[in-house]
Amino acid sequence: MNQATARVLTIAGSDSGGGAGIQADLKTMLANGVHGMTVITAVTAQNSVGVQGIWPLPPEAIRAQFRSVIDDIGVDAVKIGMLGSEETVACVAGLVADLDPVVPIVVDPVCVSKHGDRLIDQQAVGALLTTLFPYATVVTPNRDEAAVLTGRSVVTPAYVLADLLLACGAEWVLIKGGHGDGDAIDYLKSRDGRDFTYTAARDDNLHTHGTGCTLASALASQLALGRTVPEAMELAKAYVTGAIAAGFALGSGIGPTDHLWQLRNQLPASVRDRLMGPRADGSLGV
Numbered sequence: 520m521n522q523a524t525a526r527v528l529t530i531a532g533s534d535s536g537g538g539a540g541i542q543a544d545l546k547t548m549l550a551n552g553v554h555g556m557t558v559i560t561a562v563t564a565q566n567s568v569g570v571q572g573i574w575p576l577p578p579e580a581i582r583a584q585f586r587s588v589i590d591d592i593g594v595d596a597v598k599i600g601m602l603g604s605e606e607t608v609a610c611v612a613g614l615v616a617d618l619d620p621v622v623p624i625v626v627d628p629v630c631v632s633k634h635g636d637r638l639i640d641q642q643a644v645g646a647l648l649t650t651l652f653p654y655a656t657v658v659t660p661n662r663d664e665a666a667v668l669t670g671r672s673v674v675t676p677a678y679v680l681a682d683l684l685l686a687c688g689a690e691w692v693l694i695k696g697g698h699g700d701g702d703a704i705d706y707l708k709s710r711d712g713r714d715f716t717y718t719a720a721r722d723d724n725l726h727t728h729g730t731g732c733t734l735a736s737a738l739a740s741q742l743a744l745g746r747t748v749p750e751a752m753e754l755a756k757a758y759v760t761g762a763i764a765a766g767f768a769l770g771s772g773i774g775p776t777d778h779l780w781q782l783r784n785q786l787p788a789s790v791r792d793r794l795m796g797p798r799a800d801g802s803l804g805v
Contacts, residue, residue, distance in 0.1 A: 529602030567770030653688030713800030726766030726774030
């Protein structure tokens with residue numbers, strides 16, 4: 520049966536503030552033209568200033584969600600985000616092991632939130648490397664996460680970090696450079712030695728909550744649509760760069776990237792005005 524749209528499953532935690540996690544994933548997937556589906560691994564109490572609580576879901580709940588989606592709807596790509604514990608990593612690895620090998624899997628090894636809150640325990644780090652990465656089409660750590668995963672310094676050259684992680688079995692590794700200084704340079708390398716660099720001017724916008732989730736979900740979406748990894752990454756990089764530039768204040772801390780930025784000009788004027796914030800006279804344009 521021909522599908523009306525590509526199907527992408529996110530396996531990740533919920534962000535109650537809507538800036539990261541499955542909420543960011545679903546918005547990104549919609550903006551990239553695919554149908555998003557979810558397996559929630561944990562519920563967080565989270566807002567613009569930090570994470571106030573984390574409640575992991577039991578493995579049986581994770582398995583039930585996965586089987587419910589896969590057995591009926593099917594899937595064209597998977598994005599994996601926050602897992603948190605060794606038990607959850609093992610559960611998810613066992614689930615994706617049963618997927619058709621042609622289904623691309625993007626693993627965003629979430630270790631720390633934008634606000635510095637730890638989102639994974641040390642035992643889970645080892646489990647990511649040994650039990651989940653061998654199933655990954657692409658692993659997408661930022662430099663801080665790559666340092667945690669490899670035990671190396673954050674200033675270690677990107678190609679060295681990529682080689683160390685490729686040795687764990689992933690087909691591709693993307694070392695994201697958004698947390699450094701100067702241009703945001705992302706380095707992509709394959710297990711067979713091909714490498715690519717994606718560069719964007721750094722934006723000084725403070726409101727960047729959810730960038731890692733957004734990039735990984737855009738990448739998974741483009742892979743589901745049939746692009747190669749380098750092609751998908753080029754499109755995902757362009758999408759997240761625009762979303763960062765359009766990020767907006769929400770709450771008293773770090774606001775989210777704007778997943779709607781490509782569609783903004785197509786909205787009714789009254790909605791556009793409200794989203795752009797108060798006017799000089801204090802009105803919201805509605």
